[in-house]
Amino acid sequence: MSNIQLDDLDRAILRLLKSDARLTIAEISNKIGKPESTVHFRIKKLQEKGIIDKYTIILGEPLKPKHLAFIILEVGRPIIEDFLERYVEYITKTLSALPGVLFVAKSGPDKIIALVGKNDKEELLKFIEDNIKSIPTLKNVVVLPVSEIRKGEDIAGFLAEV
Amino acid sequence: MSNIQLDDLDRAILRLLKSDARLTIAEISNKIGKPESTVHFRIKKLQEKGIIDKYTIILGEPLKPKHLAFIILEVGRPIIEDFLERYVEYITKTLSALPGVLFVAKSGPDKIIALVGKNDKEELLKFIEDNIKSIPTLKNVVVLPVSEIRKGEDIAGFLAEV
Missing domain, CATH: 1.10.10.10 (Winged helix-like DNA-binding domain superfamily/Winged helix DNA-binding domain)
Incomplete structure (x- = not known):
């Protein structure tokens, strides 16, 4: 900058x-x-100069998931420490491919942050229960449902997939 | 959908x-x-039909913060419960106005999720220490530095402000 x-x-x-x-x-x-x-x-x-990188569209209400949740996954440290990286990589990859998972990032050696969007609250919670909490080798999962976006509210329309 | x-x-x-x-x-x-x-x-x-909501640009490397961190703030419940909403609202508003705060959302009655971006790690940590951890009425602050974005990597260029 x-x-x-x-x-x-x-x-x-x-x-x-x-x-x-x-x-x-x-x-x-x-x-x-x-x-x-x-x-x-x-x-x-x-x-x-690459200051403008891309031109893109933001999807509107009809395609924007109505309910979002941030999910913090903590991966359990395996007996063989060296496997931790592999576990994190595997989960990151698995999450990225799931429908409705809008954003996935690694945080430090053993944490993953994901943003998930679905059209209703039940669907969102069921999805997390069935597809995320069930991932083996997880030590802890924190679900933070988004109740109101105050800044960056176009994030869902930007990240939503077609 | x-x-x-x-x-x-x-x-x-x-x-x-x-x-x-x-x-x-x-x-x-x-x-x-x-x-x-x-x-x-x-x-x-x-x-x-509003399926295309907006046309926009994504900012490139020169304006994109290099270091991102998600921050989960938990607001302490005040003696007078009714004040909690006011506290959360105040912090949400304060955070949204800070430079480098790209995203702010409320989660449930007492949590706030923010995404902060700065150009180097020290600046990012100092910013969190000085501007976020110092907010009164906070009960807990979790900082999750983003080490690698796997999905939705344009998020920083999309949310960055000029």
Whole structure:
């Protein structure tokens, strides 16, 4: 972050594209009061520098899971310590392939964080019970149902799969 | 999800737009072997039905925080139970306004989940120590540094602020 020189104009353009990536050069030029050629040049530079990585869509209500839960899995340390990494890797891979699992990350040597989304609470809890709590070699599973998203609320529509 | 009828063509279009929302109708038409008029009509419908909610950009490496951590905050139950909601609300609001806090959600009556991103590990830990662990009325704080994202890895570039 610190090596990147972004001025107010770059930031204004990035914010506009974040809110609507379909805005045309002309529309952006209008909104920020700078010539189209400037806007065009800046966007080109932002793309070349990799500051804009991708253009994507956020899925709306009909495809967005209504109920989310973060799940913290703690993997039990096996008698042969060396197997821990393999266990964590196996569970990470298994989780990633399950339908409705939106996000999976490793945390430290023995923990995994997952975000799961389903359309109703019962389905979500049943899924966790059947598919996650049943994974062997787990020492502990903490389920944190999301009751209200305050920041980053588009996360479900962004991560949802088609 | 169940009320929405999406066929293979809709899904193919959505997947293409997810991977690159700048694809033109002609390019999509080419990739999936259907007439441009069909693609145009389908995208129009997907937007009208709110299945495509927004078009956005994902920020790349230069603006993406390199180190992420999930933080689970448990708020202590006050003597006057009724104050718990107010405490949780206050902390949620405070967290959401802090720089580098990418995501904040409430979980149940007394827990808050946050995702924090900074450019180096020390900065991240110092930030948590100074700005989060110091919040009064907290009963417990669990910090889960993200060591590897396996699914949903664009999350930081999506949530990062400019």
